[in-house]
Amino acid sequence: EMNDSAESNNFLTKTKFATMVEQTVVGKKMSYMDAVVHLCDENDIDPLDVKKFISVIIKDKIAGEAVTLNLLEGGNQLSFE
Secondary structure, X not given: OOOOHHHHHOOOOXXXXXXXXXXXXXXXXXXXXXXXXXXXXXXXXXXXXXXXXXXXXXXXXXXXXXXXXHHHOOOOXXXXX
């Protein structure tokens, strides 16, 4: 069942989406997570459906950001003294 424009146009692949994410991260100075959300909004992709477009590389980068954010927000106390 084709329920959104991205699927019905059939233009989106994991490779193409990964490229779009990388370009958005660099061009708009966003995190990978924000870039994915932004691309969902721009392309009428349901965020719940986006996982099928996310490559392993992008997943790893999002996971890395999550670890970094967790450290910065005090998940593990970092000392800058």
